[in-house]
Amino acid sequence: MAIILYTPSTSPRLAYITAYLFEQLLGDSLVVTTDASVYQSFTGVRINYSEAPVARQEVHLRPHGLLAATGKEAVPISTFLIGETPAFFASGPGYALPFDPLATSFYLLSRYEEYLPFTPDEHGRYPARLSWAARSGCLQHPVVMAWALLLATAIQGKFPAWVPVRPGYRLLPTLDIDLPWAFRHRGLRGLARAGLDVLQGQWRRVRARLEVCWGGAPDPYFTFPQLQELHEAAQIRPRIFWLLGDRSRHDVNPPYDNNAYQQLIRSTTTWSDSGIHPSYRSFGNLARLRTEQQRLATILDQPVSHSRQHFLRLQLPQTYQQLLAAGIRHDYTMGYAEVPGYRAGTTEPFRWYDLNREQTTDLWVHPFVAMDVTLQNYQGLSASAAADYLQELQTYCRREQLSFSILWHNSSFSAQHGWAGWWAVYAGLFAEA
Secondary structure (H helix, E strand, C coil): CCEEEECCCCCHHHHHHHHHHHHHHCCCCEEEECCHHHHHHCCCEEEEECCCCCCCCCEEECCCCHHHCCCCCCCCCCCEEECCEEECCECCCCCCCCECHHHHHHHHHCCHHHHCCCCCCCCCCCCHHHCHHHHCCCCCCCHHHHHHHHHHHHHHHHCCCCCCCCCCCEEEEEEEECCCCCCCCCHHHHHHHHHHHHHCCCHHHHHHHHHHHCCCCCCCCCCHHHHHHHHHHHCCCCEEEECCCCCCCCCCCCCCCCHHHHHHHHHHHHCCEEEECCCHHHCCCHHHHHHHHHHHHHHHCCCCCEECCHHHCCCCCHHHHHHHHCCCCEECCCCCCCCCCCCCCCCCCEEEEECCCCEEEEEEECCCCEEHHHHHHHCCCCHHHHHHHHHHHHHHHHHHCCEEEEEEECCCCCHHHCCCCHHHHHHHCCCCC
16 A cells, blocks of 8 residues: 655655655655645555644644754754653644654664764764663664554554555674684784783683694684584574784784685685674774775675674764775674664664765665673673573564674684683574574
8 A cells, every 4th residue: 555745845864764664664665745735635545744734534743853954953852651662752742643753763763863972982982871772771672663663553543454564584693703713823913822821820721722723622713614504504694794904902803814814704605795894993094994895805806895893983974984985885883882782773774874964875784783792791691691681682573573683703602711601692593593
């Protein structure tokens, strides 16, 4: 059943958010018109996005004004509940919904709040605690989808024949490869690390290193055969991001021209898809990003258009403008390091809207809900507690027919490095994939 939306004047912001809400979250297309006569004669679903009624049977939404504005001025936000769902941009009585679901969704999806002045953390990132979703207690729930479903219910109240189509459940595993080997192929850095272990009396680590490097024992970080077996059995191709930066304090990957490293990268293409993991030092440095991107393209012998920032270093709009300039068209950084949750309020990919230029870009943003390091190091969860937590999130996405995307590391299974029991946490996500 076709949908039309009437508005006295359209805008790039309105076109952007209506396309996302209806086409991607509710599974239908929508036409926007500024012609009241065309709207009134329409025989399908009618949505009126203006102050006054226009047709007798319509879903009347009151516009907040954010979608008609330009720039990035701070806007007052007063949060209230609709049942158990937080919302803002109240519309008052007499409308189909007590808030503007289009403006609220645009506010979260565009990451409007991240353009406003804030104090970044030590890595230059936007802290989760400052976000509206965290302050409102709904960071772990995809609230944009909840708002879309409230809108869908309002539509069905007026047009019962219209039925939304949800995105569908998918498990979307992603892996960041910061360090493929704990002991092998470490070069001078490995020797320095071995010397430090001796000086500090880390004899278990010294023995483990000797057993791996000279005794033929498996390297505890080299979990790729197990990962391949798991993903192939589930018939799910993960997206793997490779760190190929020059050595620095935060970039500890093997040299990009290491033969073993290059062979590993190429070998995983039979069961996974690759992307670049821009180094810590590439943050704000387009030339360095392009160099690392080209390294991976040369190794794979194909262009590289998928990316996730190392340390999740993301600063809007600079980072995304830099990625676009480098030819990246898919980014997977949209999540927080310190806490699980939906940074943009959604489980589903969306195109980045550049508030500085007031335009929809060609960059697709792929959100994730949780990272292994977040669960253990930031949240202090045990393996069993993390498994329970992730199962709850996954069950919700399966029930609500939404994507479930996670971030993991190949190194987050090594018992001698504090990750005993975490293989079961990851593998458990594939039990009913």
